[in-house]
Amino acid sequence: MKTVNLQVRINEDLKQEVSSILKAQGLSYTSMLDALFRQIIKERRIPFAIALPTAPIDERPTPSTINNGTYEQPQTTLKASDTTSTYGASPSNEIDIAFDTIDKTGVLNIRINPKVKTLTTAILKEMGLTISLLITLISKQIQFLKAIPNSVNKPIACDSMNADFLTDEEINQLLELSYIDMEQGNLISAEDLFEQLKKEGLLL
Structure with a gap:
């Protein structure tokens, strides 16, 4: 069967964790995404809910535990001298610069049927989504659930049937x-x- 390469950038830690979860179920990113794409083509919708894991009531943010009643994303504070040359400048001239935590990213490569790729891309585009964003969303759900969402059809032929496993x-x-x-x-x-x-x- 003819296939084409699909390459997306994804958080490296997320990719490794999801790969381990899938492998424990006898699957790989390729088999899981192939089944997901085909389900999207068939149903013309995203077949899983996008939600955060349910947190215990005592761990949920409340106005008394967050700044001015609003939640702020954690930030990492860096000094300008950490990222730029300070030649000719005195330490007293250093400026604190706040940056959002930068995730390290890696590349996810999978082989996919070209027709499946084209149709999935077109359907997602109509929804205002991209394949890259979809892969991140499903990966986060697998990370939260430690398994594939029940609403996503599991591939009939699991990779565990491969002699490598x-x-x-x-x-x-x-x-x-x-x-x-x-x-x-x-x-x-x-x-x-x-x-x-x-x-x-x-x-x-």
């Missing part, structure tokens, strides 16, 4: 089960399989 014993067990199915006639024709995948929106 299996021991020799597990591979042999899967082969034995396959042989038993074949002997019992539990088979499906390629034509029927493709038709089923099309109905489920997993094949375009």
